[in-house]
Amino acid sequence: MKNPDTANNPSMEDLVSLAKRRGFIYPGSDVYGGLSGTWDYGPLGVALKRNIMQLWWKMFVDDADNMYGVDAAILMNQKVWQASGHVDTFTDPLVECSNCKGRFREDKIDTSRCPNCGQKGTFGEARQFNMMFKTHVGPVQDDNSISYLRPETAQGIFTNFKNVVDSFYPDLPFGLAQQGKAFRNEISPRDFIFRSREFEQMEIEYFVHPDHWQEAFEAWIAKVHEWTEALGLPAESVHELEVPENDRAHYSKRTVDFEYDFPIGREELLGLAYRTDFDLGNIQRVSGKTMEYRPKDGSAPFVPHVIEPSFGVERALMAVLSAAYWNDTDNERIVLRLPKQLAPVKVAVSPLLKNKPELVAKAREIYALLKKEFGAVAWDDNGNVGKRYRRQDEIGTPYCVVIDFDTLEGENAGTVTVRERDTTAQMRLKTDELIDLLRK
Numbered sequence: 001m002k003n004p005d006t007a008n009n010p011s012m013e014d015l016v017s018l019a020k021r022r023g024f025i026y027p028g029s030d031v032y033g034g035l036s037g038t039w040d041y042g043p044l045g046v047a048l049k050r051n052i053m054q055l056w057w058k059m060f061v062d063d064a065d066n067m068y069g070v071d072a073a074i075l076m077n078q079k080v081w082q083a084s085g086h087v088d089t090f091t092d093p094l095v096e097c098s099n100c101k102g103r104f105r106e107d108k109i110d111t112s113r114c115p116n117c118g119q120k121g122t123f124g125e126a127r128q129f130n131m132m133f134k135t136h137v138g139p140v141q142d143d144n145s146i147s148y149l150r151p152e153t154a155q156g157i158f159t160n161f162k163n164v165v166d167s168f169y170p171d172l173p174f175g176l177a178q179q180g181k182a183f184r185n186e187i188s189p190r191d192f193i194f195r196s197r198e199f200e201q202m203e204i205e206y207f208v209h210p211d212h213w214q215e216a217f218e219a220w221i222a223k224v225h226e227w228t229e230a231l232g233l234p235a236e237s238v239h240e241l242e243v244p245e246n247d248r249a250h251y252s253k254r255t256v257d258f259e260y261d262f263p264i265g266r267e268e269l270l271g272l273a274y275r276t277d278f279d280l281g282n283i284q285r286v287s288g289k290t291m292e293y294r295p296k297d298g299s300a301p302f303v304p305h306v307i308e309p310s311f312g313v314e315r316a317l318m319a320v321l322s323a324a325y326w327n328d329t330d331n332e333r334i335v336l337r338l339p340k341q342l343a344p345v346k347v348a349v350s351p352l353l354k355n356k357p358e359l360v361a362k363a364r365e366i367y368a369l370l371k372k373e374f375g376a377v378a379w380d381d382n383g384n385v386g387k388r389y390r391r392q393d394e395i396g397t398p399y400c401v402v403i404d405f406d407t408l409e410g411e412n413a414g415t416v417t418v419r420e421r422d423t424t425a426q427m428r429l430k431t432d433e434l435i436d437l438l439r440k
Ligand SMILES: [Zn+2]
Pocket: 097, 098, 099, 100, 101, 102, 114, 115, 116, 117, 118, 119, 122
């Protein structure tokens, strides 16, 4: 067997094709010719995405003792986006080709030549294009009824800061976490699910005393690495980029982008930013309500500062897929070497032969037992056993269980064949040993 670590490097086409073929991700509105920048998740994609999001919630919320979850509405009062600066400044520079009318993000192309029609000198001045999707709430369409599909989940956290402090009065530092959809009207969505118009975020606002932001920031860097490791991403493919001052948002005193070696190159996977008291300060100014935190020791109240780790679900999923994808040429198979806890299917069960009722009955019994215990269990009796293994390898199922005649009688009665995905090694286990193995 080749060293799996050197047999990787799938192309983007490999991932897109596997994702579509095996029911992970489809182009959005595909049957009507699609809708640019949108993607739909099929049965295995939903499972993988939820497993990533649940792992995140467990690591950062359930396993921590100072984290609180929130789930704010997607539609928010327009004052949120005025106060945050999104209405005025959440823009990308848009240029249009006077020849082919193609529209592009000025900072993403060489404007001396149109990337669509090839003409030179067809671009004029860029104009600032606001990326928020605008809508109206209620039957009257006027300036007062304007709302937006939120372009980030973060503001839904900040607007609930005071609610949570009033309800729980947590000690500082503490964090608020949220997962949910966000929307950006990208000028040029691209690279599969990497940059789409509708996506999902997992964000934390971690509130600290202004004097202690540095140690909190360092602790978050370490936590981010724990996260990328749990996703199965090789450490050498994850890179910290210290964002220089002139590239940072004006309110941020320090930002570290975590980049990953995707098939499209080294790109941002997630970001960690020190946002000072910028957001709570804005809310305080525009709403007229105090955002001060009153320390329990009676010392002077202050507006907390914030460290923000911001994760994109789709980018995490794309990184997971590309790290897991393995073209095992020795065994002529494609394998998704997903971490067990992320695999959409935990184990597949099949009878050696589907025309032997005694095998099928026993296999059904074991299937029902495992299903009750683990939920995500597949029944597969199509084709021969070799083909079943290949199919399960391709969707990342860690184990396949086969019920054969030895299960029914003889010295191995009561044992099943368990085949391991990455090594293809097979072993015979009793059902309680199998359950222990799957629990690990
Ligand atoms: Zn053109």
